[in-house]
Amino acid sequence: MDITEREQDGTPTQYEDKFHYWEVLKEVIDAEPPFEGYHVPYGELAALGIEKDKPFKPDTRMKKILARAEQEGIAQMRAQSFADRRPERIVWSDRKWEWASLRFEDGDFNTAYFMDTTAREKWFYQAIGASPAMFRRDTQAGSLYWLGLRDSSGRYLDGGKTYRLAVPLPVPGKLFWSVTVYDAATRSQIRTDQHKAALRSLQELRDIGDVHSVDLYFGPSAPEAGEALWIKTSPGQGWFVYFRIYGPDAPAFDGSWKPGDFEEVT
The missing domain is CATH 1.10.3360.10 (VPA0735-like domain)
Structure with missing residues (x-):
């Protein structure tokens, strides 16, 4: 259909x-x-x-x-x-990024002794579906997900403000990486007249060249840097992102590589 x-x-x-x-x-x-x-x-x-x-x-x-x-x-x-307060949600102590899932043992949120229903409900509200190795935190897993919903000062991301996200390159992944923006109310990809919700290494970012870092922008108006590295957001609406790495390598887990926080520009 x-x-x-x-x-x-x-x-x-x-x-x-x-x-x-x-x-x-x-x-x-x-x-x-x-x-x-x-x-x-x-x-x-x-x-x-x-x-x-x-x-x-x-x-x-x-x-x-x-x-x-x-x-x-x-x-x-x-x-x-x-507004989760479980300390294990934090990926790095000097960043606001969180693990998209609090559990990584299996795709059903089981520990050795119980099902972590709080973690399951958190993921269900955000995204609903999961797979057995989806959250596994090792280099043999297929993907890695980080949740970004606050700026560097700890405030929730605001659709009426503009932010810059610095991403060091290369991103440690065998396949590709992406940053996707979601509407906080619907938990679905953001919808604007730009008709764009993701910046992906194999598509929108494939021509950035041989550089050591790339600045991505998010806000209601295009930045001076241009529209190629920008996703439009809507004033009055909250939003969050998933930073995905497919085929993640060791630096994504050991802290030797990490993206910046969302920095408010205007």
């Missing part, structure tokens, strides 16, 4: 903070075959009146309770994702 020219919204924002969330969830429960791994959560939903192939008819009192639960739940997950 070619939907290239079709307006689309694949984000959950239209129902994730209201009662309608539970109605959508009931539709999914009815449509999908049961999954053994969800046996316990199915029981929790049944206690709320959501059970496969049975009517879901909450009264007025229950609707209010469920609507409030959804609002508080999404607020909690937002705080876990963007």
